[in-house]
Amino acid sequence: MPRGKYIIITGGVLSGLGKGITTSSIGLLLKMQGYAVTAIKIDPYLNCDAGTMNPFQHGEVFVLEDGGEVDLDLGNYERFLDINLSSDNNITTGRVYRTVIEKERRGDYLGKTVQIVPHVTDEIREWVKRVTAESSADICLVEIGGTVGDIESMPFLEAMRQLHQESPDDVIFLHTTLIPVLGVVGEQKTKPTQHSVKELRAIGIDPDIIIGRAEEPLEQKTREKIALFCDVPVDGVISAPDVSCIYEVPLLLDEQGLTDFILQRFGFRRRDGLYKWEEFVGGIKDTAEQVTMGIVGKYTALSDSYISIEEAFSHAGAALGVKVCIDWIEAEDLEEGTVSLDHLHGILVPGGFGMRGADGKMAAIRHAREKGIPFLGICFGFQLAVVEYARHVLGLDANSIEIDPETPHPVITILPEQEDVEDMGGTMRLGAYPIAVKDGTLAHRLYGTSTIRERHRHRYEVNPEYMPRLEEAGLVFSGVSADPPRMEIAEIPGHLFFIASQFHPEFTSRPLRPAPLFYGFVQAAREKKSQCSE
């Protein structure tokens, strides 16, 4: 097997330039050439994982098969590359230091003074190499979060410099920057890029490729100037203009010769075209039909908190030739009755925590159930759908103990093994578990199989004591996981489409393999729309 190759992606000028999408896109391009690709996200913060971070501040917490709670960029990697990653693909400062300190306590450093260079940097370098080898990747993409010049990212950059020094032909540095345009003259300015490259070079890293983000494509003049001042070949200066759909980015990068540039650097050959992907992007962009889906949530001001749901909608939409428009609905506005749901072809209640907005979410669920509007509930949305059913169909004064610990009818209760855990990082049921799907149900029709695996992130679950009563009243638990038995999917037969899952189907949706629940949901919304217009 050839040695692993590495592409190190850094960011300059400012954050939020879409480094994650660039990284994912490059991965896709190389994978489509037949190479095995993996990707690592380095987050230079001290948290050990993203599980304890507020989605308001940081965007969605993505959950991996192994239960790792990671940065949302890993979601993009999984979607673009259509692979499953592990927790080790997300390195944080907290995790590296924890490992080094544990080694020091064990006496592994044989009495030496433990230092950032070489001990921390060695740990990082070994980690990157280990993940690459374990995943048998030909190419590993390493995205370094933050902006060059931040104190936090220094040890990581130094480690990557060492990796290059160790084996210069196997490492490419790619720097993403912003090319601002000055209003009056409309000129693309390269100075901020020059400065951030200077910063990189001061730490011993010479970029091979520069990707310039700007609203419009870079002018030839701009590319030449960057090439000259930053000492990269002109064909290594690539434009990343604004696009309406993130899945277009790989096509744009490929058109400019980026794939060929990388392959040539690594001594690899070009093998294939990109038609499947082109077809998929066409499916998203050239759709005449449109449905409107409402997402009733709590963090709707920051849509990054539901990024996997948005993507799952676009995958399902592309497969069905339907454009899915999302209407973000703040659950608390529903409680005050200031918004209407009448224009929606489908209602989704996503995952969430805590009591704020719960009544609004339940009002939306009741509306969908009673008015025959397609409904998909995810995690908290599933739990609230069960509470709503117990309240308005069974007539119980029911609740989840997360919302009211004193409720007389705790239809949603705490998972037994989660009761006395103290470490906030580890109190949830996380990751993928197998689920048995009952024959003859909507869930079975959608998945087309009797055993599925889906990812979880929750503390509470359906109280098994209430299951017989709920089922007698017409709610069907069509998916159950074993040991102990846990309710995983609930549905209402006879409703156009009413289904909810304790797991998160959005985490496993892929561009060319939409999640079955989303596929069925969009299909039902299309049907609802055609019924309305009849």
Ligand code: GLN
């Ligand atoms: N708050 C609920 C629980 O902990 C749901 C979690 C979620 O939606 N991710 O079980």
